Amino acid sequence: MKVQNQSKYLRISNIMLLLLIGIALLPYLLDLEQGSSYLLNREIIPSIWCVFLVIMFFFIPRVHAASRLSKRETIYMEAVICAVILIAVRILTGSILGELGSSPYDLSPAGILGNLFYVLPVMAAREVIRSYVLGTYCNVHNLKFFIFITVLMTASALNYSKLMMVSDLKEISIFFAQEAGPILCQNIMLSYLALYGGPIAAILYAGVLELFHWVSPILSALNWLAEGAVGILVPIGFILFLIEKYEEPQHGKKSLKEQRGGLIGWSATALFSIGLLWFIAGVFPIVPSVVVTGSMEPLIYPGDVVLLQQMRTEEQVRSLVAGDVIQFQRDEIRITHRIVEILDDGIGNLTFRTKGDNNSTVDSQLVHPNDIKGELVRVIPKIGYPSLLIKGSGHIDTSDMEF
Template sequence: MLFWLAGVYFLVNVRLPRVLPAGANVYLGQPLAWLSLGNLAYLSWRFGLKERPVFSRRLTAMAILVGLLQVALAILAGLALGFGRSPYSHHPLALLGNLFFMGTMLVGMEISRAYLVVLFKRGSPVLSVACVALLFACFSIPLGKYTSTIDPQSFFEFAGETLLPAVSQSLLATFLALAGGPAASIAYRIVPELFEWLSPILPNLGWTVSAFLGTMAPAVGLLFVQRQLQWGYFPSGRPQSQESPSGNSWILVAVVTVSMLWFNTGLFGIRPNLVSGASMSPALNPGDIVILRPVEPESIQVGDIIRVVQAGTPILHRVIEITDEGGIREYVTQGDANNVPDRPVSADQIDGRVVLVIPKIGWLAIGVRRALPWLN
């Protein structure tokens, strides 16, 4: 099943776009690929599992309500921040084609998700849900999203706006699949999908707001559904302790997920930045993660490493000189490995000061970013 899932992901993201025209790819090739996955997953679910979760109408209805809550929060944010036109066609034939494409993908993903999480739950339900959720979160993101992270800023925006919400939503969908089978996870996921594909206007949110809502709503939904299971609200025919992990485990998962989002978007007052160049070697090397903190320009001293934005490009360099002529203060920076200084920058171009360096842990992100273009 895992190999088939990976094969379908490779087909729809790499192979089919090369060999089929755009229309045939989206409305024929990709749906057939997802249908093949769904058929294999259904047969495995039906005949390959000795024990399966009991279908619960209450749990399925609760999953729909959580999906509606997620959509409602997005609409409320749109009322405050504005709406934009949907990028999808709303011609009747195009709508039918889009719904067919979305439906086959959803069914294929969710039946295979349910099969895998139930298959692996025997050792540790929490570990099973976490691993399967991470796997399906990664496979739910188009390959082009990974390859578009060409600089540190775009990488962290991708992590906040796309990856973390995908992980949060996948955690909830996987938990629902473990508790109530594929019907429950489909019921949750289909609501925001229908809103996205059918609505002629969509909330026009900044990436930080989108990241916050996309991560927070599923995390709250996860805790709520899990609490209902603990209270026995959804009859399952088995003791609750065998059906779902402990509440403390899921509280920890939700807290970690939301904390990662807040840290990534700077809501703690600090934020990470990936070093991808060698201009500050040996102080900062490619693959290092630096922690930035907002700083008052007056407190910057010669020798500080700061992040400045020049011509739209963020740069991490050391301050080598501070000038103050006619009441206008400017900062001259230079990379430790460079022979010439940068152009002077003003205070409003400074985007934080480095307060901590964590060596090498960002190499995984750099390696993935460099390897992904070879798949295209």
């Protein structure tokens, strides 16, 4: 009998996952006009989820959270506190950086109700599904399925319209910092809350964040670097807290060495991710760039990544000599070529004549100091190929390059 019940719960969980995936894909599959898309996203889909929640509450057999906490009020309160802390960190960071602004949303009573109807049923249904599925599949410690459901929830929440507009390495980093990274970390947090406290804990955490976002007259408008740091590091801190508090009683006491190893691993991964984003964005003196043409062969090939020392001062520009390889901006593209001649107008203004090693002629336009982005430090072969595949050769304008 127990096996039959377990099989029934597994079927229900699988149906829920298919429903979640189907509704998440619906706007992309239908490819509706703007007015019809608005109706689908803001009225039809929330209504579907409202019906789903009613069916879940009255007709579907319930499952317990995978962990058997005797008192869940504590984790409920912790979920609310964590959400409030994340909001406070965003507002404080926005205040420090001068990146606070007025809410762009309709804050009239009708507008607030309309916006909440748009987001709350979807959010609640997602967390009910997450908790039900984890309770079914993770009634024993099942890390692989925990990861699977977290990745699936993350994938269903991404904005694929923005993802399709990504065209180079820096835009990939911006998308990860603003969208994918924070959404992934939030879903890891929600999965742990659902695992330990059931749907209510996850709904409380996500609900507080959504309520503030749609009701507050003041919101943070953080740049993508700050958004990535806050949206990734703060939830990871919450996750470490939950693991430390609830994982040990559920799955046995770990050695001090194992606990420290886990904490160090999570922290190192988070710091490495943020550091990598900042490195790609040019926060540090050395910045990477993917080369897209063969004008500098055999020194640099398409798909190679060049590491550049950024040119931030006049002294750095004046230290350049003929033979140095520089990267400079020309219209919408960046070109990495060698300096063949430095021209001085007699009053201290420099310009640079450049040429690709594989080109037959010098570049037709002189390079001005303000256009220089950096000096070549090192070439890392081939690791930029994924960026070229994403960008595609059709996006590269080489009409003004001489060969």
